[in-house]
Amino acid sequence: MFQPTTYSESKDKNYELLINQLDALSDGEQDHIALLSNASALLNQSLDQVNWVGFYIWKEEELVLGPFQGLPACIRIPNGKGVCGTAVKERSTQRVADVHQFPGHIACDSASQSEIVVPIIRNNVVYGVLDIDSPIIDRFDETDQQYLEAFIYKLEEFLK
Template identity: 55%
Template sequence: MAEDLSIIKGDKTSEYQSIIPQIKALTEGEPDLTANLANTVAALKEQFGWFWVGFYLVKNDELVLGPFQGPVACTRIRKGRGVCGSSWAEAKTLIVPDVEAFPGHIACSSLSKSEIVVPVIRNNEVIAVLDADSEYLNHFDETDRQYLEEIVAALNFED
């Protein structure tokens, strides 16, 4: 596939329905995990213009920064710490309308105002999380949860 994305603007559902097949086309048949994670976050950043989007991978009992788009980020996060560590510990998607109100929030950037973290679960174990931050309060909702969970479920983590 050509590495050009077709970015559409419209309602959030339409934007996800447009970008998901493109992400699948970029990642299907490509065995390299880093390449697939990098293209996934690049496509999401390009479609939605979020402040920051990326993956943290579970390595040696902590989350370690993986491919991302946006400003520099926290490199390592302990289980249960911040939104990412909490999503990992609880094995569920967390939507945070105001990160300042989240107990134990890790402020990698003061510009981040809201966040969604989606765990990547394989064989009943969290192996990574997808993290997206917005510079706007209350930016993420159930539509984001639905489609981001669909995206991480489709990714091949057999690298």
């Protein structure tokens, strides 16, 4: 059974633990919804100063809301729209210090001030995105980006 852990190490050590926990929780599971649900819960429990953590899945040329933790969210996001759609279009992580300065930002939670979106690519095809919002301006730094990308690389191993 999973037990919450109190994180007191460095940010790097905490992220390494988080990735190891994802590996342990996901091992052998084939159901994508179950994997994404546990991954969003794990991130939400582990990261401080976040108000929304979840996944959008690429379906029929748009992102569709998947498993998440937080307030109800936008259900569909077109390619190239908002931070999530831009991550898909550019196939690159989008780290936004102040969402109010991002052209075309889609506001699902008015408390969100900063955001990071990591695309999920399987076999060179977009699968979806990890989207994390924070009520703090400039919440996400290079270390967050590096380890959240590593988290997604680990998750991609299980999304077969």
